[in-house]
Amino acid sequence: xxxxxxxFKSEPTxxxxxxxxxxxxxxxxxxxxRNYQARNMLRDDIKKGxxxxxxHSRTKVPGIVGxxxxxxxxYPDTAAFDPDSKYFDPKSSPDNPRWYMVDVKLKxxxxxxxxxxxxxxxxxxxxMAVTRKGSRLSxxxxxxxxxxVIMTRxxxxx
DNA sequence: GCCAACGTTGGC
DNA sequence: GCCAACGTTGGC
Numbered sequence: 058x059x060x061x062x063x064x065f066k067s068e069p070t071x072x073x074x075x076x077x078x079x080x081x082x083x084x085x086x087x088x089x090x091r092n093y094q095a096r097n098m099l100r101d102d103i104k105k106g107x108x109x110x111x112x113h114s115r116t117k118v119p120g121i122v123g124x125x126x127x128x129x130x131x132y133p134d135t136a137a138f139d140p141d142s143k144y145f146d147p148k149s150s151p152d153n154p155r156w157y158m159v160d161v162k163l164k165x166x167x168x169x170x171x172x173x174x175x176x177x178x179x180x181x182x183x184x185m186a187v188t189r190k191g192s193r194l195s196x197x198x199x200x201x202x203x204x205x206v207i208m209t210r211x212x213x214x215x
Numbered sequence: 216g217c218c219a220a221c222g223t224t225g226g227c
Numbered sequence: 228g229c230c231a232a233c234g235t236t237g238g239c
Contacts, residue, residue, distance in 0.1 A: 191236095
C-alpha cells in the first residue's frame with residue numbers, strides 16, 4: 058500500500074502540538090476519537106509510515122501546526138475501557154473494541170501556523186474537508202496533491 | 216461565549 | 228426505519 062496522507066484535528070487545550078513535542082521520542086497515541094467515520098479510517102486505512110498534518114481546532118487561530126508520521130497502525134483505544142477516562146465507553150470491550158487509535162510521531166513543528174484562512178486562500182485546497190464549512194470530521198484524508206501544496210508552503214517559512 | 220451545523224440516540 | 232431531541236464541534 059502506498060503511503061497515504063491525513064489531517065488530525067485536536068483542540069490545543071486538550072492536546073496540542075507542544076504536548077506531543079514533550080513526549081519521549083516525540084511519539085504518543087491519538088486516543089479519544091469517537092466518530093464512526095473517523096474510527097473506520099483509524100482501524101482500516103491509517104498505516105505506519107503514513108504522514109499526518111497536526112491541526113489545532115477550536116482556538117483563536119485554527120490551522121496546521123505540525124507534520125507527523127504514523128508510528129503504529131490502528132489498534133484498540135484503551136481509554137474506552139477505563140471507567141475513569143472521559144473517553145470511557147461501556148459498550149467497548151477488549152474482546153469487542155468499538156474505538157481505535159494510532160500512534161503518531163512529531164517530525165516537525167512548523168515555525169508558524171498555516172492558518173485556516175491561509176488554507177482557504179491556497180489554490181488546490183478547495184476540496185479539503187477542513188476548508189469546507191460545517192465539516193466536523195476530526196480525522197480526514199488528504200490527497201497527495203494537497204499534501205504537496207502544504208509542504209511547499211511550509212518550506213517557504215523561516 | 217455564541218450558535219449553526221452536524222452526528223447520535225431513542226421513542227414510536 | 229423515521230425523525231425529533233439532544234449533545235458536541237468548531238469557526239467566528
